[in-house]
Amino acid sequence: MTRTEERLRDALGASAARVRDDRLRPLPAAETAETAKPPETTPRRSTLRRHALRRHMGWLGPVAAAMSVLLIVALALTVTGHSHKATPPVSYPALPAGFPKYFAQIAGPSQIPGPSQLDVVIRSTSTGAEVTRAPTPDVPGWRLTPQTVAAAPDGRTFYIAYQAVDLQKNTSQTWIYQLTFTHGGSSNYLDWIKGDPFPGSGLLANGGSMAVSPDGTKLAFTGATQQQDGQSWPDEISVVDLRTGAGSVWRVGLSRPGQTFTIPGISWTSDGRSLVFRAVWCHPIPNSDVCLDDPGRPGYRGPQVRSLDVGTRGGTLDHGSTLRLGQSARYPVIADAVAGPGGELILAVLSGPADAATLTVERVDATGRRLGVLYRSTAYGTVGLPASVTLTPDSTRHYLLLTYNSQNGLVSGWIDHGKLRFLPARHPNSGLPITAW
Amino acid sequence: MTDSIPPPGVSLDVSAIAALFRDHHAELVRLALLMLGDLATAEDVVQDVYASLHRRSRAQGRAQTVEAPLPYVRAAVLNGCRSVLRRRAIAHRVGLAHRASLTDETTVRASAESEVILSEDRRQVLGALARLPRRRREVLVLRYYLGLSEAEIAAVLGISTGTVKSTAARALAALARDLGEPS
Helix, strand or coil: CCCCHHHHHHHCCCCHCCHHHHHHHCCCCHHHHCCCCCCCCCHHHHHHHHHHHHHCCCHHHHHHHHHHHHHHHHHHHHHCHHHHHHHHCCCCCCCCCCCCEEEEECCCCCCCCCCHHCCCEEEECCCEEEEEEEEEECCCEEEEEEEEEECCCCCCCEEEEEEEECCCCCCEEEEEEEEECCCCHHHEEEEECCCCCCCCCCCCCCCCEEEEECCCCCCEEEEEEEEEEEEEEEEEEEEEEECCCCCCEEEEECCCCCCCCCCCCCCCCCCEEEEEEEEEEEEEECCCCCCCCCCCCCCCCCCCCEEEHHHCCEEEHHEEEEEEEEECCCCCCCEEEEEEECCCEEEEECCCCCCCCCEEEECCCCCCCCCEEEECCCCCCHHHCCCCCCCCCCCCCCCEEEEECCEEEEEEEEECCCCEEEEECCCCCCCCEEECC | CCCCCCCCEEEEHHHHHHHHHHHHHHHHHHHHHHHHHHHHHHHHEEEHHHHHHHHHHHHHCEECCCHHHHHHHHHHHHHHHHHHHHHHHHHHHCCCCHHHHCCCHHHHHHHHHHHHHHCHHHHHHHHHHCCCCCCHHHHHHHHHCCCCCCHHHHHCCCCHHHHHHHHHHHHHHHHHHHHHCCC
């Protein structure tokens, strides 16, 4: 073998080694490999949404064509190495292999964003640059507001839940759209998901959340069945099969007299068989979107961390779920909990005096034994409420985004060996946290 | 990992397609990556081929019969890569290259990643490879990355073994010249 052949073989091998089996976008399931037709929904909603999408995406044709040309050229430059010369070096620290490429943020252009002024912005985790943007669909007779976003494991699909208010009837629904964008974000496509109308109330209320299963085939989200003082609180869990639209719902069974039951967050276990959620009993503050989980209140019972076997295909929450962890001296206030990569729990725990609380993020096994502390901060202080702490795992569950109210305002960063590394994006004026990556 | 490959001349039905891609997904993406230079597009090409085979199988209402499934799929992936490269060439001709290089941040990101993984020497070799005509590049990748024999390369590319031999020789000579090495 000549020197040229040796160098060629080495270079090809090294270049090919960039492809990691565990980070490849999964191939579509056999029955969804042919995605020529959009999914059907009920005629009324379907018509509205089609209309909205046409209006919304009418400009996309020529723009997408132009942008795809730009994109293709950029890719060609990558092959020939010209882009190394044409672009300045990236000044952000190197991110580990397998790190999520993009994160989603609900952002508005104005100081006090109105309902239709909010967009979902997808940004690069390495540079913070805006990759693509999904403006809120304009549907005649409806006012849509993005509420939360969930990331699919393929890295280029996000699910957006919009609160849709019927302007004539003054009633609300939740509409969930799928945002898919091309490499580089030069074009995107917004489509509704199968399964609408969803099982249960289908209403993502205050603090509602969504999570995509590890294989990308199911979407779990919290819904609200009850309304108090004009506010709804998420108290049920729905799971929709994204391939077929079939759904299941779990509701009621965990209420306590005199308290409002809510489910502030859900996450999938890595095997995709269960959901981990935090059950909270709180007291709504009238005319606000705050439900106070006040540890100082007499008769206070702390949040529970529970797991729900999605194989039970619906039912009541008390029978469908099992208690994983409750309030204890070690875990006085569980501010958030998600499933870890190895079946363990990851908790955000507040402890110490209320005016100088310490926030710790720790790994806990099935028996409640502490496996290790991932992050600790005394900067939590008294700003914000316990519910403002949010843990968001990436699709691999190896990287964890922590968002909380510090004395300096809303903070979002990923936990890297005990330190919080901020994502390179400022919070927009709306102050809405990053909900998916 | 070749157990699930259907034997030559048998039906390439939906389950056979799924098994083939399950076992060779990463290899096919790597092949496309080496032809195109970026992972996301490589994944797109492989996904498109997978979906296309499914569509064809369904549309015909019967399984497609192919002599050698894996070379057939490799050829389909290479075809997909050629389409992408053709579109890139057209884009170059309309003179939009400079603007694109400044607007596509993901390209910057991919370059940064490559920089970490690939040494200067390797980048030099890959750059020289990228400057070769498409057919020569395909032959070299199939031979020196997948380690295919001349007959296997001929089957994938649909050309004679003699053509494979001469193309490989010319490609290596051109590569050596570009790298400043004696051929």
